Amino acid sequence: MFDKGVGLDLRNEPERCEPSQLIEAERMSEIGIMACSISHDMRHSLTVIYANAEFLERHDIDASVRAELLLEIQQTVLAMTERIDSLLQFGSSGRKSPLVREGVSSVVERAVASVKFHPDGQNVPITVGKLPPVEAVIDARNLESAIYNLLLNACQAAIRSTHAPEVKIQLTEVDERIYVTILDNGPGIPASIRKTLFEPFVTAGKPNGTGLGLTLARRIAEEHGGSVWLEDSNQEWTVFTLSLSQNR
Ligand SMILES: Nc1ncnc2c1ncn2[C@@H]1O[C@H](COP(=O)(O)OP(=O)(O)O)[C@@H](O)[C@H]1O
Ligand SMILES: [Mg+2]
Secondary structure, three states: HHHHHHOOOOOHHOOHHHOOOOOHHHHHHHHHHHHHHHHHHHHHHHHHHHHHHHHHHHHOOOOOHHHHHHHHHHHHHHHHHHHHHHHHHHHHOOOOOEEEEEEEEHHHHHHHHHOOOOOOOOOOEEEEEEOOOEEEEEEEHHHHHHHHHHHHHHHHOOOOOOOOOOOOEEEEEEEEEEEEEEEOOOOOOOHHOOOOOOOOOOOOOOOOOOHHHHHHHHHHHHHHOOOOEEEEEOOOOOOOOEEEEEOO
C-alpha cells in the first residue's frame, strides 16, 4: 500500500484564514477544564502508585508480583506525564514566542527523533522522504510539537495495522507554502469521531488519549498561516497534512 506514496492534494486545504481567534478567556476556560480533568485522573493514578508502593514494602511477595507492581507504577507515571505535558503544551501554544526564519527540515528531523523515544513510536519504522532545504518564519518548538503529535498518532495507528507498521513523512514546497504530509498504514479514523476529530478532548481507541493532539497541531499550524487537515483515511491508510506559510 505504501507504493501509493504520500499523497498531497492541495484542493483539500481548508480556506486560508487568520488563526482562529480564540479569545483569551475562552482559552483559559479550556485550560481550566483540562486541569480539572487531569487532576481527577491524577488522584486516581496517585492512589495506584501509593497502593503499589505499600505492597512493595512487604517481604512476602515473589519476584514476578514485584515486577508487575513496578511495571504498573512506571506505566502510571508515564501516562500522568503525558497528560501533564499536553496541559503544558496547550497552555503555551497561545503564547507568542518570536518567530524566527529557520530550516523546516531540521524541525521535521527533530520531531521524528523524539517520537522514537515514545514507547508507541519505538518499533515503527518511519520513512523520511526527500527533505528540501526550505526555510520559513516559524516558532520551531511549537511546530516540532505539532509534527510530533501527528507522527505519534500515526505510529499509534500503525501498530494496530494488520501488516507490518509503517509511517512516512514528506516535506513539500509549493508557491511559498510548505506542506508536511504524514501517512500511516493503520486501520483509519474511527467513524464515530470523523466529524469532530479536531475538537478538544475528542479521543477514541486509546487508554491514555487526551484528545488534544490534533487540536494543538491545528492551532499551531494556524499560528503559522496554515492548517492541518485529514487528506484521506480508510481501513488501510491515513494521511494528514500540515501546511504553513513561508513568510508569515
Ligand atoms: N493517524 C490516525 N489514524 C487513526 N486514527 C487517528 C489518527 N490520528 C488521530 N486519530 C484519531 O483521532 C483521535 C484524536 O487524536 P488526538 O487529538 O491526537 O488525541 P489522542 O491521540 O490523545 O486521542 C485519536 O484518539 C484517534 O482515534
Ligand atoms: Mg494524539
